[in-house]
Amino acid sequence: MKTKNLLITAIILFLITNTSYYWESWCGIFLIPLTLILIIVFLVLVVKVVFRLFSVLKGGLSRSQEMTHLIVSILLLTICVVKPAGIINFESMEGEDVLVASREGVANCFSTLKLKKDGCFYFKSICFGVEKAAGNYAVKGDTVMFKWPGNRGMYFIYGILDPDSAINGTKNSTHFLLYKTRKDTTPYMLLVVKNKLVNLKSTIPPPRP
The missing domain is CATH 1.10.287 (Helix Hairpins)
Incomplete structure (x- = not known):
């Protein structure tokens, strides 16, 4: 050659x-x-x-x-x-983070949710491949409502901060509970590693009908 x-x-x-x-x-x-x-x-x-x-x-x-x-x-x-991931950090161009939550599951699977200052969010899941999705969010009281592009029924429609939940033995930490429907009783929990959402309360509302 x-x-x-x-x-x-x-x-x-x-x-x-x-x-x-x-x-x-x-x-x-x-x-x-x-x-x-x-x-x-x-x-x-x-x-x-x-x-x-x-x-x-x-x-x-x-x-x-x-x-x-x-x-x-x-x-x-x-x-x-x-620089195996590239010399340019494209994720840094997505905007300033106001909330970052993540979770490591079995088989080294990893999920990360980032809420940006401009009202956009980015969800990334790494498990035998990389899955990415983005959309818009709005804070309503103590709840974060997600708006996914197109028909994204497999994703979460809202999330709530919970300071008392435990995941993987991480006590005394705040977690972000993600719900797929309003009747969902088994939320997907992420550990909050950064939180600047000053308007979001760390309390769980009464059960929804």
Whole structure:
């Protein structure tokens, strides 16, 4: 493989890894095999770049263009190692967090809910794949009402802060209880790690009919 082809492959790999924020949620269960493929491509590329580097070094200054290709390739591969999630933190562009709640489940599954200052929320679930959803929320008394885009019946319609609930042994902590329906008796509990919702009370309202 010529150095130019190595450089092109390194650029493609770099772009794929640095834009994962936008495409990872579309992969579903195929995210794990796709990640393995990218790792294999990365390792093969590293080996080929190293071997080609030794070959070019023997050629001297007459092969300076090839050396430039290899240096850029090495730089891109190094960034992929140092910043596997990308050099740009796209999540920071979503806005200021006013509430962040998360939960780690079985098999290292992880869920995170972020309420933003501008009235938007982002829900992310990682479990054999990445699932993302976003919408708008409104605070009504001690309840957060969620508005999902389109028909998202599988998600939660409202949430309530509860300082007394316990999850995974975390006592004396505030949790955010998420309900799918108004008759839901088994809410999904997230541990609150950040809360700036000053208008939201940490109390549970009377049972809803």
